[in-house]
Amino acid sequence: MPIVGETYDGFLNDINAFPLTSEDVRRAIAAADEPGPVLEGNVGGGTGMICHGFKGGIGTSSRVVDTGAGSFTIGALVQANYGARHLLRLDGRSVGATIDESVVPLPTDPRSADAGSIIVVLATDAPLLSDQCKRIAQRATVGLARVGGTGGNGSGDIFLAFSTHNRIASSEDRLSVVKTLSPTRMTALFNATAEVVEESIWNALCAAETMTGHRGRIVHSVPHDLVRELAAD
Numbered sequence: 581m582p583i584v585g586e587t588y589d590g591f592l593n594d595i596n597a598f599p600l601t602s603e604d605v606r607r608a609i610a611a612a613d614e615p616g617p618v619l620e621g622n623v624g625g626g627t628g629m630i631c632h633g634f635k636g637g638i639g640t641s642s643r644v645v646d647t648g649a650g651s652f653t654i655g656a657l658v659q660a661n662y663g664a665r666h667l668l669r670l671d672g673r674s675v676g677a678t679i680d681e682s683v684v685p686l687p688t689d690p691r692s693a694d695a696g697s698i699i700v701v702l703a704t705d706a707p708l709l710s711d712q713c714k715r716i717a718q719r720a721t722v723g724l725a726r727v728g729g730t731g732g733n734g735s736g737d738i739f740l741a742f743s744t745h746n747r748i749a750s751s752e753d754r755l756s757v758v759k760t761l762s763p764t765r766m767t768a769l770f771n772a773t774a775e776v777v778e779e780s781i782w783n784a785l786c787a788a789e790t791m792t793g794h795r796g797r798i799v800h801s802v803p804h805d806l807v808r809e810l811a812a813d
Contacts, residue, residue: 585738587661587697589628591687592793618657621787625659628793630696631784632676632728633665633686634802635791639784643772645706647765652706654769656720656776660784662696662735667728670782675810676728684800696732698724700777702741706769707759717741719770723777 589595608624618640620626626637642655665686668676700720708716720739731737746758761769790801 583740585659585699585740587625587629587659587699587736589625589661590794591630592628592791592797592799594794620783622789622791626784626788627791629659629661629784629788630687630799631660631781631788632663632668633681634668634684634785635788635799636660636662637784637788639780639782639787641776641779641783643776645768645772647706647761647768649761649765650706652704652769654702654704654706654716654772654776656723656773656780657701657703658777658780658784659699660781662698662732662737663727663729664732667730669726669728670807670811672726673810673813675807678810679803679806683806684803685798687797687799696734697736697738698729698781699738700724700740700780702739702773702776703744704741704769705744707745707761708743709758709760712761712763712766713741713743715766716769716773719773720777722770722774723779724781726774726778727781729781 618638620639621637622635623638629636631637638657638659640655640657642653644651644653665676665680666674668674668679700717702716702720704716717739720741724737729737748756748758785802786804786807788801790798792798
């Protein structure tokens with residue numbers, strides 16, 4: 581059954597226009613199943629996003645994890661629309677205070693100062709049960725915090741996780757056998773979850789482009805050259 585999530589884009593988007601049609605939804609679902617890299621930045625639901633006062637959007641990342649009981653992949657897809665500029669961090673270092681409004685103008689939307697939202701979807705082929713998926717989802721907070729997200733008063737942060745490993749046919753009429761990773765082997769997946777969420781947010785920031793939206797409002801992209809210099813210091 582479809583799950584629909586939302587992060588508010590009313591600063592850049594005319595939310596009362598209702599331009600999308602059912603055909604747009606069908607095309608988006610069909611395109612999501614196409615091979616190749618996932619589009620990032622100002623795409624889909626990420627078009628109107630603002631992240632740490634810069635243009636935000638869609639970001640993704642993945643890791644292959646050796647759990648000691650097998651190697652499994654965990655991937656994240658984020659829709660980043662949250663955070664204050666001065667809290668932005670890269671590899672543990674504060675960069676938002678350096679790239680302040682005197683360097684890159686801030687949006688004039690008061691909500692972008694300390695609130696906003698982020699959706700994080702985590703997928704893995706590791707054999708996990710529902711309670712283990714919940715534990716994975718909870719670790720998304722660690723990656724979010726590494727970038728500078730603290731969950732403002734108006735934040736609507738949504739973390740979802742699922743496993744593709746166990747598949748049970750709906751017509752099954754007998755007992756089914758499912759696999760589950762030992763709890764003692766979960767730590768490697770927790771570490772990777774934090775990494776992929778952190779990297780996905782930065783990928784969303786780096787892929788997003790400066791955008792002029794509704795009523796001529798402008799949100800600027802993160803300056804790549806300056807971020808590169810700060811990362812190298």
